[in-house]
Amino acid sequence: MNAPGATGIQFPAAVEHDTALDELLLRTVTDGQHATSTCRMGSPTSATTVVDPRCRVLHVVDASIFPTCPRANPNLVTIAAAELMVDRLMR
Numbered sequence: 001m002n003a004p005g006a007t008g009i010q011f012p013a014a015v016e017h018d019t020a021l022d023e024l025l026l027r028t029v030t031d032g033q034h035a036t037s038t039c040r041m042g043s044p045t046s047a048t049t050v051v052d053p054r055c056r057v058l059h060v061v062d063a064s065i066f067p068t069c070p071r072a073n074p075n076l077v078t079i080a081a082a083e084l085m086v087d088r089l090m091r
């Protein structure tokens with residue numbers, strides 16, 4: 001029970017002292033991120049919907065939509081396309 005764990009810290013000692021426990025947690029605790037819901041399904045009339053209930057994509061506004069590779073800086077062209085589409089969609 002008193003054998004050091006993989007961190008080299010003796011766990012009972014760490015649990016008994018707040019400072020040691022804080023240090024142990026900061027050194028060993030990690031999170032596991034599993035992103036979901038980044039392209040949400042919903043009503044086609046909702047501003048936060050990306051795909052409709054049949055999984056049809058409603059809007060794509062990024063550099064992938066350009067018919068050809070732009071000669072200008074793509075970042076600026078992407079922003080211009082996004083601004084234009086916001087104006088069109090908000091009308």
Ligand SMILES: Cc1cc2nc3c(=O)[nH]c(=O)nc-3n(C[C@H](O)[C@H](O)[C@H](O)COP(=O)(O)OP(=O)(O)OC[C@H]3O[C@@H](n4cnc5c(N)ncnc54)[C@H](O)[C@@H]3O)c2cc1C
Nearest residue numbers: 037038039061062063064065072073074075076077078079
């Ligand atoms: C190293 C580097 C340097 C560059 N330098 C320049 C430069 O100097 N000038 C210039 O004009 N252009 C530059 N570019 C190009 C420019 O960055 C791109 O053309 C532009 O960012 C394209 O915009 P985008 O919106 O299409 O894609 P991105 O900017 O790649 O945006 C895509 C977004 O979608 C998000 N995403 C991905 N999958 C999902 C998902 N499933 N759900 C939700 N979100 C998701 C990503 O997190 C990201 O935020 C550079 C590119 C690179 C890689």
